[in-house]
Amino acid sequence: MSRANLLVTGLCAALLAVAPLFLNAYQVDVLNSIGLYALLALGLNLILGEAGLFNMGHAAFYAMGAYTTAILNTRYQIPVLWTLPLSAAVAGAFALAVARPVVHLRGDYLLIVTIGVGEIVRIALVNDVFGITGGANGIFGISRPTLFGVVIRQPQQFFYLIWGFVALTIFLFLRLKRSRFGRALNYLREDETAAEGSGINTDYYKLAAFGLGAAWAGMAGTLFAAKMTIISPESFSFWESVVLFMIVILGGAGSIPGVLLAAFLVIGLPELFREFASARMLVFGLVMMVMMVFRPQGLWPSRGGQVSLALLGKALKR
């Protein structure tokens, strides 16, 4: 990272850290929403951006985590934050089980399978599967999280919880990206056949990326459940998966700063566009199109990723 980059990053982080002191509850809550989506998108970025696996059903793993927390908390009174590892495990294990037989499918076939998984999970939740999800009502009465003896209830408090977690995620994922694991994923995305030829166990890496990304979605689900105190299936619709997909691609697949920037735009813009009232989604759609046309590589493409994505596109176009 160059010195200028470091400076800008530090400045942004510092600005964000003090933001709640100057913003009202609504604005902080928008930032919280952005934080949650950033977490989800960073997880999806591992799957879609780093490993190049088309996943448009990320909301399913998010839902798994949120429901794990909700069920454990409301039935067994387990404190919300203690369920974090369990949510991660449940979502991750579910992703592995689902992805195992389909991970070798070609791009768009995988896309529809993940959409299908997302829908199956949502329908199962709506139909109160095993009698534990509360059907369309969902689950309410989830307790507020406690951290070091402080009950977290204000948007300002959630802000530090969520963004603290985002910061930790960024730190871990940056290290992961530079590790052997990260390089293997990128290699695999660029040219699967060559990667396999040079001794990389492609299925293993693909599944690992899937499991890890899903586990992160599970933990984001825990935070979501804690923040809302009620959850219901409509929060995990196909649309959520689409939004996450857009965030990753718009930001620049594989680029952590890009994904963060895109989370700000995709979640923040519709809020800014509230002034347009009924036309706000129209403007949003238009902006999406225009941004893609003018920045086809994403807003902040990862270095090297620029070439690689074009290659990926070419490779798949054959």
Add this chain to the structure above:
Amino acid sequence: MEEFFQQLTNGLAVGGIYALIALGYTMVYGVLKLINFAHGDLFTYGAYLGLTLLTSLALTDRLGFVAGVLVLALMVMGLVAVLGAILERAAYRPLRESPRLSAVVSALGASIFLQNTLMLIYGARFQVYPDHILPAATLNIFGLYLPLMRVLIVLASVVMMVALYLFIQKTKIGTAIRAAAIDQGAARLMGIDVNRVIMLVFLVGPALGGAAGLMVGLYYGQINFTMGWVYGMKAFTAAILGGIGNIPGAMVGGLLLGVIEALGAAYISIAWKDAIAFCVLILILIVRPTGLLGERVADKV
């Protein structure tokens, strides 16, 4: 048994519509390897344009039912085709050389834009086709109830699909489309104007989608600006089921998806209908990774 056949015909009627929309997805995919997520919304435009033209021009009053609906269908197909071509120009052509997924996001943006444009023009309320335009006869064959219109819808879809198939297989332009689908570079070297081929694909696919929209409006009566999302998703599923990029595959996939949904609802559970359909899809893809009729593309090094 009677109920089984009844449900089978119910499924085929729904599947006919899916198939018609799926053709648009599959044609675009065949040539551009792009999932045109805005295709479902072009279908919605077909339904809305049909309603506006029908009520403002009073075609069926002037020309009678058969001629009126035919003229209406041609007008709607023409207009939606133009819309499809504009969409290609504005949202996809600039991204032709870009990563494939960028075009997908652009398509999603276009979908949101198109939907909300309709909402602003027509309002959020459901729009309804005038009653009594269509003959409401119901055929009764071997104890099965078959409303005449459902039979006509299935027939019309089949006619359009066969026409398209012949067009692609037997004409010179069709050959150019197939060539461009296999290898754009080589097609260009053979003197095929690939841009024109793509434009053509974006005229024909949306025209069929628009026709499907008109049929849904005429038969079901109730339309709203978000309906393309559900139909589009189903049609995309159908295209994948049949093997995306493959035209007979889209037809088979559409009809099959309709039947799976109907039988799943009839014999397992209505509430789980869509989940059942997706499960069947996933199972089929595990066994045949490129869909029912999709070609196995070997990954070349």
Add this chain to the structure above:
Amino acid sequence: MKQKLLALAVAVGLVVGAAAQAADTVKIGLMAPLTGSWASEGQGMKKIVELLAEQQNAKGGVLGKQIEIVTEDDGGDPRTASLAAQRLTTKGVAAVVGTYGSSVTEASQAIYDEAKIPQIANGSTAIRLTEKGFKHFFRTAPRDDEQGRMAAQTIDKLGFKTVAILHDSTSYAKGLADEANALLKKKGTNVVFFDALTPGERDYTTILTKLKSANPDVVLFTGYFPEAGLLLRQKKDMNWKVPFIGGDATNNSDLVKIAGKEAAEGYYFLSPPQPQDLDTADAKAFLAGYQKKYNEMPASIWAVLAGDGFQVMVAGIAGAKSTDSAKIADYLHKDLKGYAGLTGSLSFDAKGDREGEVYRVYQVDAEGKFIMQK
């Protein structure tokens, strides 16, 4: 020319007036689904509340101040609603009217409660909303259990012995279906079918075919009007003559448009009284004004109930002689009795639920009109 000048003068006057008043107004929030699936309800809510506010301001506003309506879009979805609620709490509103869907209202309840802002929902009928002990929460809509009771009673009264129940998996429709199912079984009525359709589709013949083979005397559909209209239309195409009964979410003039008059004829539904059946002089005068201003009638009763919510809040502020939330809530719980609203007399119990029987039975006649049954 003169007219144009006049219009300009009025416009300038309004702008100047608005600017002058902005400093000292009573703000009332409106949270409504202006976009999304229930946008038509939300737009209706906005029109009614704005018109009522205009009329109230012409009469001098409340507490000697003009009323300002601050509208936020909840998109008909819980997440957007929680953001909309946060936003309203920062805008200094004295009370909030809204919203339509139960789960959407639920997502906002805790936020308003923590911010101590009285909220009055207009379309949210889920039982649990008033079972949580929120002190500042009210609703003008009746509860689902009330409607479930009415549904079972009506089916019994009309003499149906076997019933099929169909819902759409939304929390509202499922709740109503469950309630009616339990009560019917208790009465010894035979429930032969209980399942859910997927809302937003066009073709329900598969479901109708399955329903028909269960051979019920009557079908109770607890979902919303777009699906009800399609079910009726496709049922007629099948030449199946079974009567249908629906819940209040089918009370929408678009139902008949979707089904067609012939198919809709004979359809029963339960609902609070329709806008046009509101028979008080106040309601009639208001609806005439609405017709004049917007050139249409309100599409549904739920928007009118938002209007009542607005009026109740204004009465609460006036009655409490302050915008203090505790005082307003106290006044509404205890002192507001028999307030003459557009939809009839309004009082609230300790939970914030509306008191008294609100539901009526309607049947669609050959003209497609909704006729209130005596």
